[in-house]
Every structure is written in C-alpha cells, then in structure tokens.
Amino acid sequence: MKKIVLVLLVSALVIGCKDIKKTEVLGNEPAQLFFNGDILTMDSEKPEYAEAIVEKNGKIVFVGSKDNAETNYFDAIKIDLKGKTLLPGFIDPHSHFGMVSNTMGQVDLNSEPVGTITNIDDILEKLKHYKEVKSIPDGEWIYGWGYDDGQLAENRHPTKKDIDKVLPNNPVYLQHTSGHMGVANSLGLEKLQVSANTKSPEGGNIDRFSNTNEPTGLVQETAMYPFVRLMLEKLASKQEEFFDTTQEYYASHGITTAHDGMTDRNTIRFFQSQADAGKFKIDLISLAGYAELDANLKDSTLQFKTYKNGFKVQGTKIVADGSPQGKTAFFTKPFLTEVPGCTHDCRGLPSLTQDAINELFVMAYEKDNQLFVHCNGDATVDMIIKAHENACKTLNEPLDKDRRTIIIHAQFARPDQLETFVKYNMEPSFFTNHAYFWGDVHVENLGKERAEFLSPMLSATRLGLKPTNHSDATVTPIDPIFTVWTAVNRVSRSDTVIGENERVTPYQALKAITTNAAYELFDENLKGTLTEGKLADFVILDKNPLKVKAMEIKEIQILETIKEGVSVYK
Template sequence: MKTSICIILVLTLFFSCKDGEKAAMNDKKSSEISQLFYNGDIITVASDQVEYAEAVVEENGKIVFVGSQKDAESKYANARKIDLNGKTLLPGFIDPHSHFGMVSNTMGQVDLNPEPVGTVVNIDDILKKLETFKEDRNIPDGEWIFGWGYDDGELAEKRHPTKRDIDKVLPNNPVYLQHTSGHMGVANTLALEKLNVNAESKSPEGGNIERFPNSKEPTGLVQETAMYPFVGNMLEILAKDQATYFDTTQEYYASNGITTAQDGMTDRNTIRFFQSQADAGKLKIDLVSLAGYAELDSNVKDSTLHFKNYKNGFKVQGTKIVADGSPQGKTAFFTKPFLTEVPGCINDCRGLPSLTQETINALFLTAYENENQLFIHCNGDATVDMIIEAHENACKQLNQALDKDRRTIIIHSQFARMDQLETFVKYNMEPSFFTNHAFFWGDLHVENLGKERAHFLSPMVSAKKLGLNPTNHSDATVTPIDPLFTIWSAVNRVSRSGAVIGDTERTTPYLAIQAITSNAAYEYFEEDLKGSISEGKLADFVILDKNPLKVEPMNIKNIQVLETIKEGKTVFKKE
C-alpha cells in the first residue's frame, strides 16, 4: 500500500513538473513580439491564382501564420495588431535587375535625363547643367566631371552631343557623359586626350569610336567596348564617395518597396565594399551582387566571395556577362538590320555582339563547370542565338544535361523570338524582361526595327503561356527604380506618344506583380525564402495605398508605397 502511494506521488509530481514546463513555454511564446496584420487586401502571391488572406502574423522576422483573422487572433492573442485600414499588403518587391552601385554613383553626377525623369530638352540644356554643376560645387579646372542619363532620341536636335559642344562650356575639365542606355557615352577633348583616344585610335572589337563626317577625328561618342576605359575611369574616381551615398541609395530602394536589391555587374573592389557595409550592420535590405565576367576564372576560385549564400544581408549570386548592346542606341545585335541609319555603319547594320562566340563559349564552360549561375545581358535575337549555342556547347563538353536546373538568366531578352522562348523552356533558362522600354523607347523601336519586332519586345504573356517564370526589371539607372511603374508598363505597354506597343503582350496586373515577387525569388533560388506571403518565409512586405488588381490599369503607376517592412522591421514609412 505504501509503495503504491509513493508511486502515485512520484507520478503526480512528474506530470505536474511537465505541465509547468509546458505552461512556461506557452507563456514564453505568447510573450514573444509578434505582429498581426489585418483589415486590408493581403495578396499572398503564393500560386498562379490570385489568393487573399484575412490576416498575417510575423514573429522574429518570419511569417508564422497566414489565414483568417479569427484564427490569427485566437492563436496569437498577444500580438501587436497592425490595422491596414483597407490598404494593400504584398510580398516585398524583389529587384530582378538594376545597378545599385551605378544608382549610388549618379548622386555625384549631373542629371541629364529628359522628361518625365528629368528636365533636359536640348543640347543647350545639357551645357547649362554642366556649367551650373561646376559652379555650384566649386569644381576646379582639371578635375573630372561626369553626367548621366542623356538620351539623343529625346533631344530636340535628335543627335548625340559632341566634344565640340561640351568644349564650349567646359574646355578645362575632362568630361564624360553617360548615355541613358549605359552602353555609350560622350567625352570632351580633354577627356579623350587623357584616355589616349585620337584620330589614330582604332575602334576596339565589339565597340565603335565615332568620327566626324569625312574625317578620322573622333566626335567624342564611344560605344560599347570603346566606352569601357571611360566607365572604368569614372567608377575609380567616384569610388571614394561610395560610403557617402550608400545609405541614401538603399533608402531610395526601400522607399520604392524593394526589400531585395541587385547590383547588376560588380567589380571585385566594390564587392568587398558591399560586404564591408553588410558586416558593419549597415544593410537594411538584402543586396545581391553579380560579379563581372572579366574575372570569372578567379571569381569562382575566390573563397572570400559568398556565392549564393547571404552573409549579413549581402551575397554574390553569380556572374554577369554583357553579350551585346542597346536597341535604342542601335548596338544590340540582331539577325535582321535596323531600318534607320546607324552611326559608324554603312550597310547590313545589325548592331554589335560585345564578345565573340569563342569567348562566350569559354565563359559558359568555366561557369557551368564551377556551378556558377550566369546572368547574360542580351537584347537582340542574334545575341540570344549566341547564348543558346554557348549553352549547348558547354553542356556537351561537360556531359551535363541541357535542362539541368542552373537557372541561367537572359537579362532583357528584349527581342527574343518565339522559337528562342521555346528553347528557354527546354533548357531551363529564364528571361528577365524590361517592359519599361515600351514606354521610354517603344515609338523609337517601331521606327528602327519595324512594328513586328517592336511589338514583340519583352513578350511576358508568351513566356508565361510557355511555362516560363519571367521577371521584369528597371535596369536602373537606365530607367528609374519604380516597381509600380514597371507593373504599369507591363500591363499597359503604352509609349510616350500613347501608342500601345504589342497589345497581345499586355499582362494581367497579377502576372506583373509575380514578375517582381515570386518569380524574382525563383530567379535567385530563393523561392523557399521570399517572394510570397507564406508560412515559414521571411516577413518581407510592402504596404500600398491602393490595390494594383483593383484600380484602373492606367492608374497603377500612381499607387503609392506607404511602408516597406524587411523581416518584420519597418525600413521605410511614408510621412
């Protein structure tokens, strides 16, 4: 009898202790800081079908609940309630392709953009801005001055400025002006002298040094590989200001709802700078870098580069290859010629491949052998053919499957043909489109390429029907960081003149949202981490004042970002 009583007492004490531990754990869980979002349009982007949730709960930077408000309040009774007041909650925007470093560098340059981005109308406006910049900043003679964003197609003169134009106002400063495409620029006389470009200079392979008519004298316009020394010089000079503009740049991205940004081609020193900022705890959003292809051999063997793995919010995802140029600048490489005059070309003007087939083949072979993800800048269809050939060659040489899950990304894919999109499907390649071109240069593309080619630019609808996961980007600084405008351009495809550039390729607002959320996460192999409002994923959100799925399509670009939340923490809030 005594033995039985002792056993009962021991068991009672044992289970009492267990119950106490369980209660303590429950108390601990309920005391953890969590946030419950409700009373708004919560679009999950968790599938190809539009799905709304009544409530979402964030805890410790992750999404722990998606479902009904009643269940959320019952399960997380102590959560801090965030009343959306009818606003719209989406996954944080993921930037499929832009140039974080270049955006930062523009803060130390003259803004030469035309409307609606800037105010430049003609070459005189450019010259006045250059003069004012030198005066306002007290820049001494001999010091470099840089400008960005001019667009010859939008200037009243319909031409590039020349060195003679710039020399009129800044004869004693070396000056380099970057074209809006990022694929060419104009240098004045002193800048050309400093970089040893003269009448005897030959155009490099994959580039062009433009000359005055009936002369060997350079005009100052350098295109594609001919501009590389000027851009390299500019980046080296502006590097001293990287830290100054770093915080402002990421705040700019965050203010546009972006929780993951990209630097679309990064040299080794800048990679180290970004990592140093991340290690110092300065990153409020995630930053993904693409290493430059010039150092591919050494990059893949450098253990200090954190490929595919974040370290304090920064990672190097893969390698960027520039394979051709700009369609509006007439340096993209096509199988059929441009229909209008091309600077530096007399006949069969189809643009320029930036690299030979042999070089591209070698880069693919190195990358695929080392499991390095490739991101290739391709605008013209002839360049896409070169990329497909390089892919096939590398797979054959390495005895790898053509459809291995490498997620080789064809950046821009502006004028990919339907047969090439079908090949993307077979080879597990993905396009990252650029529908902003429909607005900014759609009219020009119709003129330069003809209606058939121009109207099939960035064919998102066709890609989606084939089963691809297209993304859509700004390519900033080429067009501004503005995801709502990117959604707008994909849905409407309206040009500056109001013409519709490819009616059949107008997307639904939902597909346009997928392109900068779930599909963008897939591009980075982050579909299990980001891109949708799903349990277990990071609590990366953007709150909008209106729902892009419910407003008139032409009003989408007017929607405002009210708040950006990265892993549960507000990194931007509109005042």
C-alpha cells in the same frame, strides 16, 4: 507619370528609413498581426487573399483567418491595415545599385519625365552650372548621366565640340541613358588617349566626324569601357557617403531585396563590409563581372549563392551585346535607320565573340556558377543558346539541368527562342519599361513587327516560363509599380500601345517582381510569397493593383516597406 529619381532620393533620405539594424531587433520580439486589408499572398497561380498574417522574429508564422490568428497569437501587436493592400516585399530582378549610388556625384542629364533636359543647350547649361556651383577646379573630371539623344530636339548625340564650348579645361564624360555608350570632350579623349589614330576595339565603336577621321567624342560599347572604369575609380571614394541614401531610395519604392547587376571585386568587398557592420536595412544581391570570372571562381573567400548579413553574390554577369535604342544590340535583321559608324547591313554589335562566350559558359557551368547574360537582340540570344549547348556537351551534362541561366532583357527574343528557354531551363528577365520610354523609337528603328514583340511577357508566361521584369536603373528609374504599369499597358510616350498581344494581367506583372524574382535568384524558399516560414518582407500599398483601372496603376503609392518585421520606410 510620377516625378522620379533625384527628388525621391532626397525625400527617401528625409522621410525614409528608421535607423534600426535588423540584427538589433531580432530575438523574442512580440508578434505583429496584420489584418483588415487586402493581404495578397502571391502563393498561387490565381490571386488569393488572407484575412490575417502574423510576423514574429522576422519570419511569417501564420497566414489565414483573423479569428485563428487572434487565438494563436493573442498577445500580438495588432496592426489595422484599414483597407490597404499588403504584398510580399518587392524583389528587384535587375538594376545597378552601385550606379544608382554613383549618380549622386554626377550631373543629371535626363529628359522628361525623369529630368528636364530638352536639347543640347540644356545639357551645356547644366554642365556649366554644375562646375560653378560645386567649385570644381580646372583639370578635375566632371561626369554626367542619363542623356538620351532620341529625346533631344537635335535628335543627335552631343559632340566633343559642344562640350568644349562650356568646359574646355575639364575632362568630361557623359553617360548615355542606355549605359552602353557615352560622349567625352576633347580633354577627356586626350586623357584616355583616344585620337584620330586610335582604332575602334573589337565589340565597340569610336564615332568619327564624316569629313575627317577625328573622334566626335561618342564611344560605344567596349570603346567606352576605359571611360567607365576610370569614372568608377574616381567615384569609389564616395560609396560609403551615398550608401544609406541609395538603400533608402530602394526601400521607398517597396523593395526589400535590391540588385547590383554587375559588381567588381572591390565593390563586392565594400558591400560585404557594409553588411558585416550591420548597415543593411534591406537585402542586396550582386552579380560579379565576367572579366573577373576565373579569379572569382578561384577565390575561396567569395561564397556564391550564400547570404551573409543580408548580402550575397549570386552569380556572374556577362554583357553579350548592346542597346536597341542606341543601335548597338545585335540582331539577325538590320536596323531600318542610320547607325553611327556603319554603312551597310547594320545589325548592331556582339560584345564578345562566340568563342569567348563559349569559354565563359564552360568555365561557369563547370563550377555550377549561375550566369546572367545581357542580351537585347535576337542574334545575341542565338549566340547564348549555342554557348549553353556547347558547355553542356563539353561537360557531358543535361541541357535542362536546373542552372537557371538568366537572359537579362531578352528584349527581342523570338518565339522559337522562348521555346528553347523552356527546353533548356533558362529564364528571361524582361524590361517592359522600354515600351514606354523607347517604344516609338523601336517602331522606327526596327519596324512594327519586331517592336511589338519586345519583352514578350505574356508569350513567355503561357509557355510556362517564370519571367521577371526590371528597371535596369539607372537606365530607367527604380519604380516596381511603374514596371507593373508598363507590363499591363505597354503604352509609349506618344500613347501608342506597343504590342497589345503581350499585355499581361496585373497579377502576372506582380509575380514578376515577387514570386518569379525569388525563383530566378534561387530565393524561392525564403521570399516572394506570403507563406509560413518565409521572411516577413512586406510592402503596403494605398490601393490594390488588381482593383484599380489599368492606366491608374502607376499612381499607386508605397505607404510602408517592412524588412523581416522591421519598418524600413514609412
């Protein structure tokens, strides 16, 4: 697998975007005629190719034969693809743009193939080295990201005692790769007033040493929120510094529309200020946080579903449960292995009560606010379906109104729940990277039957749903080509196929990051296919994913990313 994350963050900055603002190039520019390659339109149920495509002033003005293109646009700049493949620019269905940016101010604690961490001593050495190299004074917070207890030799989370060995005088918080938990050292716990007397909050867990009531340092779900909130405040000053590098990183992976899967009001304002200053080279879609839903709906300056200079806030994100590999996702049947902080009937944690979710759905649906709901376990999906039914009944509106409520991850949605999605006009956004990164872990924790139905893309497609497929970065790295590979192959780290019956074709996998992604974000009239009148958002690949061996898809390279006719990565 390709080395990812920080190496590419640097390389994207060095060789990436041309420093051109879209607003500076639009006008009566010469047309560009692309030909002599596999121009895959994505505009049909089965693969169709065009001989030529013409872009003018940021829009697609022609798709068809080369002869007609040359006749109608004889003065166009001709771009010979030389046998390469041109597709609609990739649309990121769900990641965390802001968190990706924030990782640039943190210690990288990822295991292979993303990073180099193999054990807890590696983590401690990296933390110690980071403090020394960055000359961080005592008393200043140090943050790390991406550690995965399941990939450590010790097969456990680090504890506050571990971290205290190397950083006793700095408050420390290490974010788990799932994004649903983390570990603080003694000083970090003290700063957030977490002690033996602190009760676990509703929807969360403060892990304890078995022989005492002392916190181990591990905080899960709602218990981690104060730590993450403080981290975001501390790193906010670096947003502008890392903004360009982050969008260049996305563009280097063929993405012309990026995603920020949960954005607070201050960051929304920051993104809009960057957009209004002409600093966007690609589009960015944000989801506002559910904790601010009431204030957001009353804010007349916040216009949902409307692009302004390449940025829009599409809807609201609700976090309804946790992480399956972190054993905090909420299931109807228990985990098969030991769960921290639980001794009996360990089925994970809903992040919100049914009443709280019901209230959010009514509030959002009344204002036609699109909801995106984080659900991993099937019990949580049941809660969301109930909330949908309750809101529609309360507001006297049809269950199948075109709201496009999106179930983010829907990792372990059952077959009957997929059928309900069809009836209620809900759509899943899957996460097949889990098959690779944690497929083996899911078999161990959940059993083969449940594990093999994770992210059931083929079943959903056969039912007529329009599933998308995402990276959830920083949980897994930004790499749409890799998500295609995982959807097609569903191979784990141990080379085990996780759910052979849910493998999709390369074309179906591409639809999940083009056509279907545009649909789920209400952008189907703007993006997602190579169709006359749509934006000229393109990605050029060195090989055609439909024409290489399935296991070779992940080796395909992004040669160029074009946003509204302007090359933003090459």
